[in-house]
Amino acid sequence: MRPTLAARVPRTAMVMAAGLGKRMRPLTATRPKPLVEVAGKPLIDHVFDRLRSAGVQRAIVNVHYLADALEAHVTHRVKDVEVVVSDERRQLMETGGGLVQAREMIGDEPFLCVNSDNLWVDGPIDAIRQLAAAWDDERMDALLLLVPLARAHCHRGQGDFHLDAFGRIVGRRKPGRLAPFVFTGVQILSPRVIRDWPEGPFSTNLFWQRAIDAGRAWGLVHQGLWFDVGTPQAIAATESVLADG
Secondary structure, X not given: OOOOOOOOOOOEEEEEOOOOOHHHOOHXXXXXXXXXXXXXXXXHHHHHHHHHHHOOOEEEEEEOOOHHHXXXXXXXXXXXXXXXXXXXXXOOOHHHHHHHHOXXXXXXXXXXXXXXXXXXXXXXXXXXXXXXXXXXXXXXXEEEEEEEHHHOXXXXXXXXXXXXXXXXXXXXXXXXXXXXXXXXEEEEXXXXXXXXXXXXXXXXXXXXXXXXXXXXXXXXXXXXXXXXXXXXXXXXXXXXXXXXX
């Protein structure tokens, strides 16, 4: 993968925060999942720490479940990053539909897209800056931050993607098989991918598959720690690893 000569971190991030958090029950009975605390702060605050550190200037946050609480938090508690809310109160649009609804807010430049229930620790290089350095707009429509399945803490899945020797995503996991890399929930996308969408809610998988089929989906392997904090049980396991330094 050829890094750009002048790596520029995307100005805008889309923070996916509208999910129902069903796997995190009962903790999500009274709060949205992004406000569940891990290691002393809400999950979404960990994400904003990473965005701020990388130099992201603006974040679009979609809201649906217990939207008032989440909107109040990101509006009044987040500092040094401009926050814009994409309101999905009427209907949860899923990840792909969420991008469609926020399309005009996103603008026409490549943007960062981050899941709000995501927790990672940077390796030797800031992961967002590393993505930005690897982004090549001529060859890419999607660049996903991936972690080896063997290093995916608290993750119970069987992997998501296969890469070729150059970092191009060449396929998804097949039923009954393992895939060596797990999607971390962090990616850079070109607005070009947001096109020809179906009505109603749908997954970003539609846009990914088009990019894979066109040879324009790439993966970058994360050099630090990553945690799938999807259940209450995963919180203690995550905090234990973080406490060990």
